[in-house]
Amino acid sequence: MALAGQSAQTRQPGKPAQPGEARQAEEARKPAPWHMVTGTVRSNRPAGSGYYRLIVHAKPVAAACRPGQFVMLRAPEWGALVFSRPFDVYRSDPESGTVEILFKLKGEGTRRLAALVEGEQVRVLGPLGRPVPLPDDGRGVILVARGAGVSPMVRIAQECAARGVAARALVSAARPDRLMGVDDLRALGVDVHVTTDDDGAAPAPAAVLGRWAKEGRWHGMFVCGSRRLARAARWACREYGLSGYVFVEATMACGFGICHGCAVPINDGGGSRPYALACVDGPALPIETATIE
Amino acid sequence: MEGGFQPDLSVRIGPLELKAPVMPASGCFNAGREVAHAFDLGQMGAIINKTVMPGYRPGNPPQRILERASAMINSVGLPGKGPEDFLNNQLPFMRSVGTRVIVSIGGLSEADFAQLAALMDEQPGIDGLELDLSRPNHVEREPFALSAKLTAGVVRAVRRATRLPVIAKLAPNVSDIVSIAAAAMEAGADALCVANTYPAMGIDIEARRPILGMATGGLSGPAVKPMTLRLVWQIAGALDAPVIACGGVSTAEDALEYLLAGAKAVQVGTANFSNPWTIPQVIDGIREYLRRHDIARVESIIGAAQPFRTDGSGAPAQAGGTAWRA
Numbered sequence: 073m074a075l076a077g078q079s080a081q082t083r084q085p086g087k088p089a090q091p092g093e094a095r096q097a098e099e100a101r102k103p104a105p106w107h108m109v110t111g112t113v114r115s116n117r118p119a120g121s122g123y124y125r126l127i128v129h130a131k132p133v134a135a136a137c138r139p140g141q142f143v144m145l146r147a148p149e150w151g152a153l154v155f156s157r158p159f160d161v162y163r164s165d166p167e168s169g170t171v172e173i174l175f176k177l178k179g180e181g182t183r184r185l186a187a188l189v190e191g192e193q194v195r196v197l198g199p200l201g202r203p204v205p206l207p208d209d210g211r212g213v214i215l216v217a218r219g220a221g222v223s224p225m226v227r228i229a230q231e232c233a234a235r236g237v238a239a240r241a242l243v244s245a246a247r248p249d250r251l252m253g254v255d256d257l258r259a260l261g262v263d264v265h266v267t268t269d270d271d272g273a274a275p276a277p278a279a280v281l282g283r284w285a286k287e288g289r290w291h292g293m294f295v296c297g298s299r300r301l302a303r304a305a306r307w308a309c310r311e312y313g314l315s316g317y318v319f320v321e322a323t324m325a326c327g328f329g330i331c332h333g334c335a336v337p338i339n340d341g342g343g344s345r346p347y348a349l350a351c352v353d354g355p356a357l358p359i360e361t362a363t364i365e
Numbered sequence: 366m367e368g369g370f371q372p373d374l375s376v377r378i379g380p381l382e383l384k385a386p387v388m389p390a391s392g393c394f395n396a397g398r399e400v401a402h403a404f405d406l407g408q409m410g411a412i413i414n415k416t417v418m419p420g421y422r423p424g425n426p427p428q429r430i431l432e433r434a435s436a437m438i439n440s441v442g443l444p445g446k447g448p449e450d451f452l453n454n455q456l457p458f459m460r461s462v463g464t465r466v467i468v469s470i471g472g473l474s475e476a477d478f479a480q481l482a483a484l485m486d487e488q489p490g491i492d493g494l495e496l497d498l499s500r501p502n503h504v505e506r507e508p509f510a511l512s513a514k515l516t517a518g519v520v521r522a523v524r525r526a527t528r529l530p531v532i533a534k535l536a537p538n539v540s541d542i543v544s545i546a547a548a549a550m551e552a553g554a555d556a557l558c559v560a561n562t563y564p565a566m567g568i569d570i571e572a573r574r575p576i577l578g579m580a581t582g583g584l585s586g587p588a589v590k591p592m593t594l595r596l597v598w599q600i601a602g603a604l605d606a607p608v609i610a611c612g613g614v615s616t617a618e619d620a621l622e623y624l625l626a627g628a629k630a631v632q633v634g635t636a637n638f639s640n641p642w643t644i645p646q647v648i649d650g651i652r653e654y655l656r657r658h659d660i661a662r663v664e665s666i667i668g669a670a671q672p673f674r675t676d677g678s679g680a681p682a683q684a685g686g687t688a689w690r691a
Contacts, residue, residue: 105402108641146639152434154586156639197641325430325437326638330395332415332441333430346423347444 101202103141106328107132111196113188114170121250122177123220124186125162130196131169137161139206139231140224140294140317140356143171143198144327147184155325156197157181160223160296160355163230163256164199171196174223174252200327204317204356206231207291212238214284214293214314215262216277216305218245221297222253224319224356228294229260238289242267242280244301278304285312292316294356302364309359316359322350337363372655373662374648376410378607378629379555380530381493383410383465386663387620387648390611390634391416391469391495391534392443396455397462400637404645407463410630414459416443416471416497417451419481426578431567436589437635438565440582443471443500448484460490467532471497473506475522486527494529496520496554499536499561500583510536510561513548524553532609534558535596537589542596543603556607558632559597563589586635589613594626601627602671615643617650624651627668 111130119125126145133143144156163172175182188194206213206228213232215225222243232239240263245251248268257264267274277300284290285308292315295305302318309316322334329352338348338361348357374385388411389397396414397406406412424444431438445451451468459466468491470481478496485491498519499510509515510533520533533549535542537560546557562583567576575581593612601608610628614620615636623631636643655663 108403153432154435154437154635154639155432323428323430323432325432325635326641328641329399330393331430331439331638332424332444333439335424335427335429335441335444337427347427 100205101140103138103199103202104136106198106200107136108195108197109133111171111194113190113192113194115190116186116188119174119252121252123252124175124177124182126173126175126185126188126194127170128173128194128196129168129170130198133196133198134164134169134171135166137164137171137199137227138203139228140204140319141199141201141227142327142355143173143196143200144324145173145185145197146195147188148193148195149184151180151184153181153184155181155323156195156327157185158200158321158324158327158351160220160319161199161227162223162253163226171198174220176220197327201351201355202353204228204294206235206237208235209291211289211291212240214281214290214305215239215241215257216281216293216295216301217241217243217253218297218301219250219252221295221319222257224296225294226253226256226260229257229262232262233260239263240284240290241265242277242301244268244277244298246270276304277301278307281305281308282311285309285314290314293359295319295359299364302359302362306359306364317356318359318362318364319355320348320350320357320362321355324351327351339363370656372652372660373664374652374655376629376664376667378532378609381411381465381556383630384408385410385648386624386630386651387644388467388609388630388632389413389637389644390632391497392441393634393637396459398458400641401462403641408648409462409464409644411465411467411492412459412462413467413469413495413632414451414455415445416469416500417448417481418443418445418471419473419477420447421445422447428576428578429582431576431582433565433567433584434588436565436584436586437638438567438577438582438584439562440577440579442579448481452484452488456488456490465492466490467493467495469495469497469534471500475519478519479522479526482523482526482529482531486529491529493532493555494523494527495532495534495558496523497534497561499534508536508561510534510545511539513545516545517548517552520549520552520554530555532556532558534611535560537561537563537593537596537612543599546600546604546606550604550606554606556609556629557600558609558611559600559628560593560612563592585613587613587615587619590619590622594622597623597628598626598671601668614647615640617647617654620647620651621654621666624663624667625670627671629667
């Protein structure tokens, strides 16, 4: 990463994003009102390496969910837990009224969610957060993910497939057996490339993303699940004038902007607004705004 | 106990009449806009903003919140854009809701409070002020409400600056809450809000560091309710002061405990985060309770658990009544 970091400091960005274009992109991100519903578990199964795939029937949430948004979940038995748990939506289907979540077992909340079986209820609050903008200029998008960070990428790929937007993905993991979402991305027509930490011959992510960015047929990049990948993507975006969004996460109590708990530091150009709220400003922040050092 | 029986939920808090004894806790609801599509905010007894401070504040560095058993700890630090933004962008919305508008103000000095109180006094459509004397996340100074003298100083300064009803929000972590409550009332407060969060912290045992960015914060949620209930009980038993309870209410049963202890109304804070429908559910639950017990007015049960009010009449405490301390 030293190479990428140095380049970012010393070189001029290739083609700065147009201010009007950026405003338009932010305008397109206005979310619809959220719902809180009692959903029904359609299926919940292990996906390997401590991950689970949970499919919940929650019709109004599925109908309103746009790419880049998340939901807060809560099992009926929640013990002494207080906060619901936020998850990026992996897939949503307005037809069947379902939302799908990919999550990793981490603590008591995810343990309780992992224990849910078909037919049981789960409370769903969503969709939350600002949707990400997709290009309509004929160019495609590059999706960069690691671990459960592939979740929003699959939802974005769904939208790309529906709108005929080309998508290419770089999916990263520690080992090949920990790669998540690759088959689902491919089934949605995404050109998926994988990279694993144990592959000594793999080129650095920055080199791969820089090579892709240079091709001229990509509008922007979305990154989730790794600061290292986010820095690589930021370098490539700067270098070749692509737009970029990085998904951020923070401990969150409400998910809709009233607790102010999920503050993340941002680069505000020396201005007076040093924090964004991951829930209502994100979870995807413009890559130059997010603090990914 | 017919389905049509509509108990009277209105309560009188000093000069303020509220249509229901439930309202949000300051700082746990913004100005209400985020939940306005979820339920009719007009059914709440009042709407209260996130405390407005004299100027812009970025808030505290992350991590700002932390979950513990039946509780959260926060060190949010009152991010806000200051009075001008409040008057232009939040107050008009609060006025549009159709219930009492209580404006929470804060500051680092008596002068800060007095200036904000004078500013609010000039605005139409404000029904009362709540003074945030007790926020535990001050990096700038200790909360006023830890001292009877400092509490009285701020209340007196505000009293001189406004004719609006004044609610003093007290801190729970004091050795004698009754003396501070009495000082606030003697200095001119119309009512008390009891209480704020409890100073607390958490440590990351792997990183071996405090979890919160400011190391310490304030504990709230269901875990604090039994403790705050005792504070309300003590004050209501000792003083003839209207008390609004604030601490761990997430169900109607919680609210009813506070009302029976002597609170005139309750605020809902942390529970809004995990269930944005908490406030209307608490209001419905209180109504159901009154129906079930065939009680026409909620005021009849206020203080009913106090030993000298066993008739459940809701009669005020004897003037200068002796302190009844648990």
